[in-house]
Structures are given as structure tokens and as C-alpha cells.
Amino acid sequence: MGQAVLTESENEFEYFWATRGEWVEPPNVRRGGESGVQRVQADDGRLLYVKRQTGHIYRSVLHPFGRPTVLRERDALEGLRRLGVGAPQTVFCGAERDEKLQWRALLVTEALVGYEPIEDWYAAGGRERHGEALHDQLLQTLAQNLARMHRGRWQHSCLYIKHVFVRVTGEGEQAVAQVALLDLEKGRQRLTARRAALHDIKQLRRHSSFTAPDWEKFIYFYQTAFGSALKGLE
CATH class of the missing domain: 1.10.510.10 (Transferase(Phosphotransferase) domain 1)
Known part of the structure; x- marks a missing residue:
């Protein structure tokens, strides 16, 4: 299981992108890219799940050229939690394009302890x-x-x-x-x-x-x- 230690000076996206842990959902190819989930142990003892995506997008009327699916998932998670619906807590979410304009995206959530x-x-x-x-x-x-x-x-x-x-x-x-x-x-x-x-x-x-x-x-x-x-x- 990977160890996650983050200092204030580090870039969160690059930090979480570099973390490694046990694959709980091995990378699969769909939606034009790859998506997988790893389990990571944070330095403060929290168990985190890191969803890592490359070129994994969805298209809609608002996003005809594509948007990483983790951004839609983050929006849904935050919407549900505001309503008092049980759902994982988001720790970090971000997306950026590389030099080839391909999306890299991350969604980091806390484990549902005891569930x-x-x-x-x-x-x-x-x-x-x-x-x-x-x-x-x-x-x-x-x-x-x-x-x-x-x-x-x-x-x-x-x-x-x-x-x-x-x-x-x-x-x-x-x-x-x-x-x-x-x-x-x-x-x-x-x-x-x-x-x-x-x-x-x-x-x-x-x-x-x-x-x-x-x-x-x-x-x-x-x-x-x-x-x-x-x-x-x-």
C-alpha cells in the first residue's frame, strides 16, 4: 500500500499523480482513455482512494469537446454531501492537459471506514x-x-x-x-x-x-x- 506524505510546498496534482498504491480497480480502457483506482495510506493515517485517469472524458452539450469524468463525479459527490446523502469525502480533485493536450485527471477521496x-x-x-x-x-x-x-x-x-x-x-x-x-x-x-x-x-x-x-x-x-x-x- 502506498504512503502519502504531502507538504504545503508541493503541488497537489503532481504529488497525488506520483503516489502509488494497491490497485483496487486496475486501469481499464474506455471513453477514449484509461481510468483506474489505487488505495493509498496517508501519513496522517487516513485511507485514501486515488482515481487516476488519462484521456478519460465524457461529452455533453456544455462540454462538446470533452471533460474528464472525475470532474463530473466530484460535482456529484459535493452535491450529494450538501444534501446530507451518504457519500465519500473528496480530498482533492484536479485535471490538466499535457503538452499533447491530453487530459490527466485525479479524484482523491477518503475511504468509507467501517462500510x-x-x-x-x-x-x-x-x-x-x-x-x-x-x-x-x-x-x-x-x-x-x-x-x-x-x-x-x-x-x-x-x-x-x-x-x-x-x-x-x-x-x-x-x-x-x-x-x-x-x-x-x-x-x-x-x-x-x-x-x-x-x-x-x-x-x-x-x-x-x-x-x-x-x-x-x-x-x-x-x-x-x-x-x-x-x-x-x-
């Missing part, structure tokens, strides 16, 4: 260990986070169950479930909250293994938090 993919939590027997009352609270917490995101018109755009992380603290009646969302590279704001909601919730339904009773509970919690019923989510 694990919700699928791993289920597989390890988390539901059985903590009981149905805690599981109901988990579904409600997830629904409330998603409703806050959608009311702010933010759409995750890739809301698969594998991008939902969970942390349970405490035991018995004192146990509390928290959730956080990852992989917001395609996150964007829609014109209306309803459009964001319908896209993401339908996508989550397709890419989750919730039972019919669990989904019914989740939809009840979601529509309560969203403030209105959304036809087609059942």
Missing part, C-alpha cells in the same frame, strides 16, 4: 445477526438517502445494488444502520426530481436482489421520504 458493500453484508449474515427491525431501518435509511438525492434533482445514473454500502454500529436495540453511495461518475442533475427518481429507482429494482416484500417496504419508505407517490415504481 462494506450491502451485498457482502447480506452474504455475511448481517440481516440474521441484527434482526428484522434493524433491516427495516436499513431499508428506510437507504430510501431516505435516495429521496434526498432525488429531491435535489441529482440522478446517480448507475444505481446498481453493488454501489450501495452499509455500516452498522451498535448491538441489539442500539444498532444503527448507515448507508453511502459510490461510483457517481455518471451522476448528473435532471430538470425535475421526478425524472431523477424514476430513472434510478427503476434501475435499482432491475439490479438488486430485494425480495418482493422487501421491495414493497422500500417503496413505502421511499415515497414517504420523497413526499409523493411515483407511478410505476411498484
Whole structure:
């Protein structure tokens, strides 16, 4: 695992670009470039994730010539955190062009300490260990986070169950479930909250293994938090 030590005199972009650690997402070629993620241990003990990209861009009406995807992800992360939605904390984000005008871009985030993919939590027997009352609270917490995101018109755009992380603290009646969302590279704001909601919730339904009773509970919690019923989510 790489060691990250940063002094005030150093350029943050060049510093983080030079850091090296364990690949948790090896570089893959897509969107006209490469993108990968490394795990790095900071000098102050924090565990960081460094997403490193070369020529990895997206195009839109506002950015017809291309913009690094980490900038869009940073915007989404900051937007969600302002809304009180669980998401990683950004440590650094930057992009620059090299002498060949090719983009280099970085997104550095803090690790979600104590969190694990919700699928791993289920597989390890988390539901059985903590009981149905805690599981109901988990579904409600997830629904409330998603409703806050959608009311702010933010759409995750890739809301698969594998991008939902969970942390349970405490035991018995004192146990509390928290959730956080990852992989917001395609996150964007829609014109209306309803459009964001319908896209993401339908996508989550397709890419989750919730039972019919669990989904019914989740939809009840979601529509309560969203403030209105959304036809087609059942």
C-alpha cells in the first residue's frame, strides 16, 4: 500500500499523480482513455482512494469537446454531501492537459471506514445477526438517502445494488444502520426530481436482489421520504 506524505510546498496534482498504491480497480480502457483506482495510506493515517485517469472524458452539450469524468463525479459527490446523502469525502480533485493536450485527471477521496458493500453484508449474515427491525431501518435509511438525492434533482445514473454500502454500529436495540453511495461518475442533475427518481429507482429494482416484500417496504419508505407517490415504481 502506498504512503502519502504531502507538504504545503508541493503541488497537489503532481504529488497525488506520483503516489502509488494497491490497485483496487486496475486501469481499464474506455471513453477514449484509461481510468483506474489505487488505495493509498496517508501519513496522517487516513485511507485514501486515488482515481487516476488519462484521456478519460465524457461529452455533453456544455462540454462538446470533452471533460474528464472525475470532474463530473466530484460535482456529484459535493452535491450529494450538501444534501446530507451518504457519500465519500473528496480530498482533492484536479485535471490538466499535457503538452499533447491530453487530459490527466485525479479524484482523491477518503475511504468509507467501517462500510462494506450491502451485498457482502447480506452474504455475511448481517440481516440474521441484527434482526428484522434493524433491516427495516436499513431499508428506510437507504430510501431516505435516495429521496434526498432525488429531491435535489441529482440522478446517480448507475444505481446498481453493488454501489450501495452499509455500516452498522451498535448491538441489539442500539444498532444503527448507515448507508453511502459510490461510483457517481455518471451522476448528473435532471430538470425535475421526478425524472431523477424514476430513472434510478427503476434501475435499482432491475439490479438488486430485494425480495418482493422487501421491495414493497422500500417503496413505502421511499415515497414517504420523497413526499409523493411515483407511478410505476411498484
